Amino acid sequence: MTIPLLDSPATGRGRASTPGGNVRKKRAQDPSVIILTTIVCAILLMIIGFPLFGLLSSAFAPKGLEVLGRMVTDPVNHRILGNTLLLGLVVGVTGTLVGFLFAYAQVKVKFRGKRALHLLAMIPIVAPPFAVATAVITLFGRNGAVTNGIFGWQADIYGLPGLTIVLSLSFFPVAYMNIRGMLESLDPSLDEAAAGLGAGKLRVFFTVTIPMLVPGLAGSFLLLFVESIADLANPLVLGGDYTVLASRAYLAVTGEFNMQAGAAYSLTLMLPALCVFLVQRYWVSRKSVVSVTGKPAGTTELISAPIIRVPILILVGFLAALIVSIYATVLAGGFMKVPGVNNTFTLAHYQFVLNGLGSKAMVDTTILALIAAPIAGIMGMLIGWLVVRKLKRASGLIDFVGMLGLAVPGTVLGIGYLITYNTPVNIFGLQVFPALAGGSAILAGAVAIVMVYVARSLPSGQRAAVSALQQIHPAIEEASTSLGADSATTFRKVTLPLIQSALLTGLTFAFARSMTTLSPIIFLTTPGIKIMTSQILAEVDSGRFGNAFAYCTVLIGIVLIVILILNIIIRKVVFRGQSHRR
């Protein structure tokens, strides 16, 4: 598996056909690229390759094969597969659309309160498992405060409708960040040129703006698709009779005690992910969307024409209100005796969370997430850069493996880790590293938790980097190389500052995702390490929603503070305010 990856820089020669092709040959021999590729591949193998390989090979054990066979023949499984695909498509499209609306309003439309809107769009990246779904039920369920309380309507949100709302709202921020970054780097002179040739605003929008955003839109769709089909917590709470592969795999493992079947369902889950991945790759590769050329560009003119402005602002306003109401419910729930049932004010939940077991969980989780986030962020940028600029044949493989951490259900990933790292890893009789996962491992199993955090949170940054780089003309980096800098220096000094918005996206999501990851963690927590999400699950299990909501509020608070600090550090300290933007 590693050999073709390592060979590829050399074999990539002469096959290049993009504008940067002739330079690529020279760079391909650059030793720093080979070293970086090796490092990236080694890490990917460790955090995703080994654990998945061990587990998925059990999908081909007799019990697993039986499930794979039934996947083809059994109508129940056809329905589950169909449900999964439909959910992925619907959430992919809806979430990308919502993200686009927010980004477009933010960058292009004239209105007051941009900062507030930006903050609002960022809040859902911290969606602690269960919190959003439970809040949505409280507000819009059959006995919901809004649906039944205001409109007297017994809404049935269980199944696809509820899942679409919750998943789209939980996952759209990544689309928002991606698309916003791309919109900001769009060269306004293109719009002006089109307008100068007589095109109306709407025509410019559909024939210039949208096509230039294709990598961002396609990348966001892919990410949302993959994320929504692998999500577990929400289908568990809101799924109703709408069974998807991820919940079926969980059911096989925890209900039927059948790990092979779980692995087989997960293997099936990877197929749609692979298909969507290939399609978006093919589609994007056919277009050149380069708009960051290093040449001076004009300033963007904000849209004030009512025909575009009014409908967009109304939609965005509605969605913003939805987000506010959901998170306000979570916030308020922490102060209510029994949220939604007995709304008497109480501080008992916060007392429980802040004085009890909660405080250790907060510290442990935050530290581990803080270690994982920079690794995932930098890895994401490196993979994006290698995939778009450096590697040819192996790029698709590396790109896909990087995405796998998100594409397989967390349950499966967690069990894979346990199988692989519960005992010291030996290769040819040599102990490569000691036991990393489980209670008897080094550092009380913290290493495995950090690894799983990286695997889970890497894809967001990676996708952001890929789409950002596709927008940047290779000539900018070529200039650096021809002045004598090697690839690594160019990456650090030219590429990274150019894609700092993608890096920020990567880091932000990595941290938020790590803090909210649940399903793989269940299999990796040890007595020595307490993780907040599993504490939240425990509170939900015992029916203490007030405590769960209080926990979630604290978690959201921690994540927002860290993200704020991260933003300041990255923009003001690391890049010293340098930017290719105006």
Next chain:
Amino acid sequence: MGRYINKAAALFAVGAIALTGCSATAATSGGDESLTFVCSPQEDWCQVVAAEFTKASGIKANYVRLSGGEAVARLTAAGENPEFDAWFGGGADGHIAAEEVGLIEKFVPENAAKIPEEYKDPDGFWTGIYSGALSFCSNTDVLDKIGVSAPESWDDLLDPKLKKNIAMAHPGTSGTAYQAVWTQVMLNDGNQDAAIDYFTKMHSNVLQYSKSGSAPGQMAGRGEVGVGVIFAQDCQKFINEGFTQLKTTFPKEGATFEVGAVSLIKNAKHPEAAKKFIEWTLTAEAQDLAATVGSFSVPTNPDAVITDDMVDTSTLKQLTGDIREMGQARNELTSRFDREVAPAPKS
């Protein structure tokens, strides 16, 4: 210029440390002065059990909370090198599943002599520490609105007025729901077709088959449905947490009951400590702890205190069946449920 190199180097260093792991070795506690157990009941019960056992024995006890299925998966994954010494709580079906793949060590505690036969494994792999009765957990507000009284029999659940107003877990994911399925099998003298037939009839009244066993109680509590089919202790827990409009009733035809078990893990690193722990969990003092943290399942030790919040099992009709037979029929029955009941359209 060098600034960036340092920053990048620092980031990679952090990564390298995290990924390779410092060479520091974990402190493996010598002897049997400590133990780690899997704990399947709710968190605060686990906490108090660990703390009180340490107080009683001087052995330091740690736990990880895992549901029955998760525990089996985690034990299976760890294989020959288990991180746990004992497994406290969770339905006996999970312990049986783990035993069938050779993860449980046979151990008959001395204190088990006190425990009634129906709460023990005849083969001595696990011993019951608590039991739970299946019940109907009804939201009286909702039932008043649709004009039905709290169900008193399994047939009451088929009332068309309850359309989309019942929540039950999926028997594939939840031992609770499987108890309901097995109850129907027993009520129909072992006829599985009749049991499936019953659930096909009930299907139109079910809003959703939740994944977790106690979720129907929350749904009833929040007024999403009128009736949740759950264990009586779970319903009582929700009532005590403030869902005061909930009411527990029992089917007059009877129902099977869950047995929460304790067992010894095979190849445990601290077998002596684990055995002491298991003996201790069977004492009346240990079993009385549950009620102090709001868990109202019924203790198996006859000397343990039955509080007002607990079910008086003597007033209930309990169906005693072969737990092992019940476990063996599970895959067949749940997959039939998956094929014949769950996908059917709701009339």
